[in-house]
Amino acid sequence: MTATDPALTALAQGWCALSLLHGRIEAHIERALQARHGLSVREYSLLDVLSRQHDGDGGHLQMKQVADAVVLSQSATTRLVTRLEDRGLLARYLCPTDRRGIYTNVTEAGLKLLEEARPTNDTALRQALGEAAKNAELAPLVRVVESVNAPAHGSPA
Amino acid sequence: MTATDPALTALAQGWCALSLLHGRIEAHIERALQARHGLSVREYSLLDVLSRQHDGDGGHLQMKQVADAVVLSQSATTRLVTRLEDRGLLARYLCPTDRRGIYTNVTEAGLKLLEEARPTNDTALRQALGEAAKNAELAPLVRVVESVNAPAHGSPA
């Protein structure tokens, strides 16, 4: 009954593999970052995103855009930013032209911590990928992750 | 300053893309499953895994193995299984040879709900993948997901 489409089933397998791979990598990195720097993956990711956005001098991502970038709800983003702000890693500031909008800058301490944590992150990532590559289901995904040459970095509205 | 290894940076980009893709897909499926069947992605995933494991009769998974399969802690798995058991979708039973081990069966109701939810899941998955394919960063990953265990026609080189 309900003879499930083979095509759909294949998709589901692919999604399952993606999910598995993501979960494993995240768990691995989480442990490493947490143990060595007291950062969660989300926190690291947030710092990373925010540090990129303000490569000039003024960070120009609003909370909502940040939320989208890290795939978090607005409320979760608010709290995540608040946590890091309380730890002195970020600083909020009001958008001068629209006081509803709120920008965030990574502080010196935040940048420092981020740069300290980056090797940990990358090493853990490598390990996790290496581990995952042993699994036939995950190997193709691992390959792609390892070979994202695309320097393109634009997200369509 | 802190000239981050380009190789490592590339890896990080790939991971970032993977993470983004996963987050988007999960969020999309979550909404669909939750709205139409009152299931979370985890719950659906658990049902799916457990329904596969007992296709014969002997190959049942213990809690610990289940936890590994869905990348959850043991405690989270305990509670997840408990929730679904309380809803009558699963049934625990003791392993006869090792009474520490606990197996789980998907009940009729569980199978029924799973089969009902499967099209929802697959449709949402397709949508999410289609959406993601528009993003240059994510497209290669999407391709792999779509062609894991590639069915007969159109296998890429």
Added chain:
DNA sequence: GCAGGCTAAGTGCTCACGCAATCATCTTGG
């Protein structure tokens, strides 16, 4: 066969997340 160690599952606690409601601010129409 019993003590000690080990492994599997479950429990207490805390915290992060999402949803819905709320507050603050901008924008538009009268």
Added chain:
DNA sequence: CCAAGATGATTGCGTGAGCACTTAGCCTGC
């Protein structure tokens, strides 16, 4: 200018997740 609506951020509340600990059952050495 004011009212009504829209949008961004935050807060209240309930739920799911991980860590550390406990409990139950196996297994080895003596």
